[in-house]
Amino acid sequence: MKDGGLENKKELENSKKQSNSSKFRSKSDDFALSIAKVAVAQVCESIGFQSFQHSALETLSDVAARYIYTLGKTANFNANLAGRLESNVFDVIQGLEELESGLGFAGASDVNRCLANSGVVRDIVHFVGDAVDVPFAYDIPRFPVVKDRKGMGSFWEKGEEPHGEHIPSWLPAFPDPETYATQSTVGNGTMSGSNGVKTGLVRVEWKVERPLLNFQQQFARNGNVGDSSCGGGDSTKAKEASNSNPYLAAPLHFGEKEVDVSPVVLPTKLSNEVASRDPIPENRFLGNQVSVLETFATAIEAMKSGICEYDGSRQKNVLYNQRPTVHFKIGIGKKSLNSAPYFISKNKDLQKIAYWFENGNEKDDRKRRAEIFSKESMECSHESGQL
C-alpha cells in the first residue's frame, strides 16, 4: 500500500511538471513561438553567428519568450503591490533588476538607489547606443486576431414575438421556418438542411440516453422508434408533432406503405408487429415504449369524443411513417403548430396530409389541451435530455 502511494505521488508530480511546462507552450502559441524564432535568429546573426542548430534556436527563442513573460508578470505584480492596475516604468525597471540580479548590475548593492538611474537602465542605454538597428524581417499583424462574431438576433432585436410567455424576449430567436430541412433524406439517415445538424445532435443525445439503441436501427427498422425512444414525454411529443407537422413524424416501418393501410389500425396490433419483427431485446424495450405511446394515446382518446378521430390521427401517423427516413428535431413543433399549412412540401402525399390538417382544425381545441400538456412534459424531458 505504501509503495503504491509513493508511485502515485511520483506520477502525480511528473504529470504536474509536464502540465506546468506545457501550459506556457500550448498549441495556440505556435505562431508566437515561430515569430520569436525568427527574431532571435536575426539577433544572433547580428552578433556574428552564421547558422544554428534547430534545437538550440528553439531553446533560445523559448527562453526569450519566457523572459518577456516573466518581465510582464513581475511588472504587473509590482504595480498591484503599489495598488495600481496599470504598470509603470518603475515597475518594469524593478522587474528588470530582479531578472538581472543573478548576474548582477552596477549599483545593485546600493541601498538608497533610485530606480531612475538604475544600472540596468544604463546598460540598456549603452546597448541601444552600440547596437545596429536591425528591424524585424516580416510585417506581422496584431495577434491574436479577435473575430467579430455576429450572433443571432434576439426576439426583441428581430421584432418577433416569442411563442409563449415562458420565453423571454432577450433570448435568441428561432431560425426562420425556411431554414428548416426541406429535403427528405434517403435511407441511411444523412442530415440535410441547416436544421439537420441540430437534429443530428438531438438524435445523438437520445442515443446517449439509450446506449443500447443502434442509430441505424432506429431509422431502418421502427418507425416509432425515433419518437418513442425517449420515454413517455417524447412519445406524446411525437404524437403532437406528427399531428402538426408531417416532417416531424417518425420514419416508417419497414414494408409499410403509405396508402394501403386500413383505416382502423389498433395500436396493440402495431406494437405486436413491432415486437414480432424484431427479436432483438433492444426492440422489445422499444415495444414497451410503444405501449407507453398507447397509454398516452388512450388518455388523449378519452379527452376526445370519437374513435374515428383518434384512428385518423393514428392513420396519419402510420401514413407518415411510410415516408423515407427523415430526421427532425421534435422540439421545433412549437412553431410548426401554427405553420403547418404553410409548410412547403414537394411531395404530393405530404400536401394531402397538410390538407387533412387544415380540415382538422375544428377538433384542435381538445387536441390543443392534450398538446399543451404534452408540450410541458416534452420541455421537461428535453431539458433533462440535454443536461
Add this chain to the structure above:
Amino acid sequence: MNHNQQSNDGKHDDDSALSDFLASLMDYTPTIPDELVEHYLAKSGFQCPDVRLIRLVAVATQKFVADVASDSLQHCKARQAAVVKDKRDKQQKDKRLILTMDDLSKSLREYGVNVKQQEYFADSPSTGMDPASRDE
C-alpha cells in the same frame, strides 16, 4: 539645504535622462517586434497603454538574447581555438560559426537557466563511437 537642492537636481537629471531615453526608444526599432512582446505581456497580465514601455521590454529582451548569444559565441570561438590540428583544418572550421546546444547551455547556465540535453541516444550499435572508427 544645498545638499538637498543638489540631490533634487540630481533626481531631476535622472528623471529627465530616463524620459529622454524612453523618447529615443521610439526612434530605435528593436529586432523583436512589438506585436510579439505585446502578446506575451498580455498573456502575463501586464497592462499598460504606453508604447514606450513595450519598446523598453523589447529592447531589454533583445539585450538579454544578445548577451547570451555573445557568450555562446565566445564559447564557440574558444572551442575552435583549442582544436588546432592543421592550419587548414582551423581555417575550415573558422568558416562556420554554429550556435550549438552545447555552447548555449553553457552560457545559459550563467544566467540561471538550466538546459540539459542528452549527449547521445543509444539507438544504434555505433552510437557514441568515434566517427573515424565507424564502418560506413
